[in-house]
Amino acid sequence: MAAPLNIGQIADAVNISIQKYFKKDSEVELQLKKYFNFRTTEDLYEKDSGQTGLSEATFTAENAVITEDAPIETFDKTYTQEQMDASATYTYMAWKFGIKKRKLQNISSEITRALNRKKERLAAERLTNGFTTSYTHTQPLGASRSISTVGGDSLEAFISTHTREDGGASINNVVYDGTTYSLPFDYAGYKAAIRTMSLFVDGRGNPFPGSPDTLVCKKGSSVSFKAKEILGAIKKGSIPEEFSNDGTGAPAFKVLELDYLTQDAYWFMFDSSRALMDESGFQWIESEANNLDPMHYVPKTREMQFFGHSIATLGHNDVSRSWVASAGDSSTS
Secondary structure: OOOOEOHHHHHHHHOOOOOOOOOOOOOOOOOHHHOOEEEEOOOOEEEEOOEOOOOOOOOOOOOOOOOOOOOOEOOOEEEEOEEEEEEEEEOHHHHHHHHHOOOOOOHHHHHHHHHHHHHHHHHHHHHHOOOOOEEEEEEOOEEEEEEEOOOOOOOOOOOOOEOOOOOOOOEOOEOEOOOOEOOOOOHHHHHHHHHHHHOOEOOOOOEOOOOOOEEEEEOOOHHHHHHHHHHHHHHOOEOOOOOOOOEOOOOOOEEEEEOOOOOOOOEEEEOHHHHOEOOEOEEEEEEEEEEEOOOEEEOOOOEEEEEEEEEEEEEEOOOOOOEEEEOOOOOOO
16 A cells, blocks of 8 residues: 655645646546447356357258258357556645645545546557457556457457357458458558458358448547548548549548557447447446545544545457458558
């Protein structure tokens, strides 16, 4: 446990010659609900699975035995709730003559922002590290930890060889134009994303095309600027990056810019009709929202302790039919 904040550490707050004293921490826009399916639970563990449909009808000769078919069980995924905490502690003197006097005692907002920072970072890291099966999550106030990113098929979120439930040909959800994987984002890359989603199949190999309607990228990145330029042309009915009189053949899309993505060239697209559902897409499962715990007062020292917590987990069973991704390097698959 860190020592409480004392007067020596907030000398300016108790200095009456300083008339203005401000709170200057970053605001947090909670965006994870825009690209994760959000749901609540009352259980420590949740596990989901499913069942495919049938394959395809067959011809049957007169009086011949009908070919039998049956659905196949899909992959399963277990989600385990984890606790996230934030705290702030003060000596009584620092609280009385610094925090309280300066009217900075809205500690609940600080704790809420700290919890939301953790959530936004964890969600964005699932995309940034979506081409690997695990990554190291570092914490400024705690030990780093390894986080698994695999789905129900035991593979990473974005790969060209997702396992199909019936054992058939692999499913690819890395942007691919038929020649090159992970195209940089431009008009050709966007069309490749549409092509990639058009080739999605269900667990029995039946066509199950998706429609990418939302682009996810790092805020202020080269991808975000290019996306807005392309959108401008599409909305006018023109082909982006060309001077021909032909009209565009690709629909407009939404742009979601994330503060916590760390790769400038990475870009992702999802089909919102599938990605934000319980049965597919990235999942954020929460058993307790942000909570401010009762203030704890230590009688022996008069130390004042403020705590907040949230209990949640995140992950995915199947994103291979609702998301596509590109590392923007023309090679990652």
